[in-house]
Amino acid sequence: MILDYLFPKRCVSCKKLGKYLCEKCQTYIRHFNFTVCPICDRPTYDGKTHPVCQSPFGLDGFLAFVQYEDSSASFSKAVKYGRIREATTEGYRILAPSWPAFAPKFDLFLPIPLHPKKLALRGFNQAELFAKYLNIQTKIPINTRTLIKIRETTPQASLRLKERKHNMEQGYVCLYKKDVQNKIIGLVDDVATTRTTLSLACQVLKKAHAKAVWGIVLAHKF
Numbered sequence: 704m705i706l707d708y709l710f711p712k713r714c715v716s717c718k719k720l721g722k723y724l725c726e727k728c729q730t731y732i733r734h735f736n737f738t739v740c741p742i743c744d745r746p747t748y749d750g751k752t753h754p755v756c757q758s759p760f761g762l763d764g765f766l767a768f769v770q771y772e773d774s775s776a777s778f779s780k781a782v783k784y785g786r787i788r789e790a791t792t793e794g795y796r797i798l799a800p801s802w803p804a805f806a807p808k809f810d811l812f813l814p815i816p817l818h819p820k821k822l823a824l825r826g827f828n829q830a831e832l833f834a835k836y837l838n839i840q841t842k843i844p845i846n847t848r849t850l851i852k853i854r855e856t857t858p859q860a861s862l863r864l865k866e867r868k869h870n871m872e873q874g875y876v877c878l879y880k881k882d883v884q885n886k887i888i889g890l891v892d893d894v895a896t897t898r899t900t901l902s903l904a905c906q907v908l909k910k911a912h913a914k915a916v917w918g919i920v921l922a923h924k925f
């Protein structure tokens with residue numbers, strides 16, 4: 704293909720020619736063979752939040768596919784900045800090859816939204832891309848209309864954790880409560896390092912009477 708000639712495939716992590724994620728970098732990928740509680744980070748049974756860690760507005764479970772290390776981080780960044788748009792599914796297949804059998808029967812996937820301005824600038828939401836991939840695997844419908852981000856926040860990296868939480872608190876809104884009422888919801892994101900975003904969005908959905916909310920992420924720093 705002419706595009707391959709003009710823009711030869713390079714590994715997103717080590718820049719080697721040939722593949723978007725070369726064989727060597729693929730060997731660094733660590734798929735989770737256990738699940739952790741989204742509140743205390745200790746191992747948990749089938750992804751469910753420990754009974755003692757549960758709270759009315761807190762996450763009920765957590766699924767992560769791979770460790771956030773150099774290879775998966777480079778892949779996520781390449782997706783986020785639109786560098787490997789056409790190869791995204793190829794990457795997802797390597798990082799998240801199968802849907803866990805123990806996952807609950809989700810009614811909906813809700814991708815973590817971007818602020819409209821950011822969405823317009825980037826042209827797509829990487830969390831939605833991952834949700835679309837999961838939808839192909841599971842046939843679980845995606846809802847992008849109800850959970851929205853209403854205001855821009857200061858770039859996250861320039862804030863300390865406490866400020867970060869304060870900054871985000873009001874950011875997520877559930878527009879159509881009926882969409883989530885009594886539903887088991889999978890909140891989808893590409894990368895979770897602190898889970899602050901997932902917890903805040905979860906709170907909003909629980910207040911709108913979602914039955915259960917799980918966080919589902921491609922890569923997790925653990």
Ligand SMILES: [Zn+2]
Nearest residue numbers: 714717725728
């Ligand atoms: Zn490589």
Ligand SMILES: [Zn+2]
Nearest residue numbers: 740743753756
């Ligand atoms: Zn726990």
